[in-house]
Amino acid sequence: MGNNEVCAVVVTYNRKALVENCINGILAQRDAKCDIIVIDNGSTDGTEDLFREKYDLDNIRYFNLGENLGCAAGTSRGIKEAVLANYKYIWVMDDDVIPNEDTLYELLKADEELNGYWGILSSAAYWTDGSICESNRQKKTLFKFMKDDDYNKRFVRVCMVSLASMFIKAKVVKEVGLPLSEYFIYTEDYEFCSRVGKKYPIYVVPASKVTHAMKINRKANLVKDTPDRLYRYKHLYRNDVHCYRKLGLKGHLYLALKFVYTFTMVLLKEKEHKKEKLGALITGYSEGFKFKPSAEKIDSIIIDFPQT
CATH class of the missing domain: 3.90.550.60 (Spore Coat Polysaccharide Biosynthesis Protein SpsA; Chain A)
Incomplete structure (x- = not known):
C-alpha cells in the first residue's frame, strides 16, 4: 500500500x-x-x-x-x-x-x-x-x-x-x-x-x-418504503435536523417545509402504516434537536458544533 x-x-x-x-x-x-x-x-x-x-x-x-x-x-x-x-x-x-x-x-x-x-x-x-x-x-x-x-x-x-x-x-x-x-x-x-x-x-x-446499482431509482421516500425499513428514517430525520439546523434560518426553514410536506404526504397517501410512519418522522425530528455528535479530527482533537 x-x-x-x-x-x-x-x-x-x-x-x-x-x-x-x-x-x-x-x-x-x-x-x-x-x-x-x-x-x-x-x-x-x-x-x-x-x-x-x-x-x-x-x-x-x-x-x-x-x-x-x-x-x-x-x-x-x-x-x-x-x-x-x-x-x-x-x-x-x-x-x-x-x-x-x-x-x-x-x-x-x-x-x-x-x-x-x-x-x-x-x-x-x-x-x-x-x-x-x-x-x-x-x-x-x-x-x-x-x-x-x-x-x-x-x-x-x-x-x-x-x-x-x-x-x-x-x-x-x-x-x-x-x-x-x-x-x-x-x-x-x-x-x-x-x-x-x-x-x-x-x-x-x-x-x-x-x-x-440501486434496486430502485428514487430518493429515500417514507411513503413508498416498507415498514421494515422505518428505523432508517428515524436516522434520516434525526440527522437531517442536526445537519440543517447548523445552517441557520434557511436550514430551519428547509426542515420546517420538509416536515410539513412529508407529514402531509403520509396522511394523504399511506393506507396501512400511517401511524408507524408518522411516528418515525416525529421521533426522528424530536431526537434531532437533542442530537449533539462531534467530529473527530485526525489528531484526535474533537470539534464541538454550536447548537442552534
Whole structure:
C-alpha cells in the first residue's frame, strides 16, 4: 500500500456480489491508479473470504469491524485510515457503485484544470438504465438540485454531494474533521459537505461517471418504503435536523417545509402504516434537536458544533 497518491474507500455490509463489482471497477481504472481500503461492517455472507482469497493484493487493505456500525462510521474509519497512511486524495464510494474505466482519470484531470482549488469533487452517478441516479443528484443550493442539462457542463459548483463517488483531499479532512460516525446512516455526506463548503468550493465533474446499482431509482421516500425499513428514517430525520439546523434560518426553514410536506404526504397517501410512519418522522425530528455528535479530527482533537 501507499504506492499511489489516491486511495479508494469502500464500505460494505452483506453485499458480496455488489462489492465485488465495485472493486473490479476500481481495479480496472486506466490512465490513473489507486490503492483501496475496504471497511466491512461485520458481513456474514462470505465477503471476508472474498477479500482474503480473491483480493489478497498488495494495493488492497481489508478491515472487518466485526459488527454493523453503519455506513457513517465505516466511511469515517476508512477515510481516517487513508489519511493516516499519507495519501493525498481519498476517493469514497458506496459498495454498489461501479466506476467507469476513466472515472478517476477525469477527477484527477479536473484537479489540474481547477489548479487544485477545491475541497470535494463529485462524479455524475447514473442508474442501471442510463438515467441520472436520483438519490445522488447533487444540490446546487439548499433548495435546488442539479438538472439534467447541468450534467453536460464541464464543472458545476454545488453545495452538497453524496458518497456515490466523492473525491476528497486529505489535507481538507485534516482541517474540517471526519464524517460523523454517530449518524450511522444517511446525511453524513451532506453534513460533511457543509463543513468543507465553508472553506473550499465543491464541484461536480460530469465527465467523471459511475453507475449506482440501486434496486430502485428514487430518493429515500417514507411513503413508498416498507415498514421494515422505518428505523432508517428515524436516522434520516434525526440527522437531517442536526445537519440543517447548523445552517441557520434557511436550514430551519428547509426542515420546517420538509416536515410539513412529508407529514402531509403520509396522511394523504399511506393506507396501512400511517401511524408507524408518522411516528418515525416525529421521533426522528424530536431526537434531532437533542442530537449533539462531534467530529473527530485526525489528531484526535474533537470539534464541538454550536447548537442552534
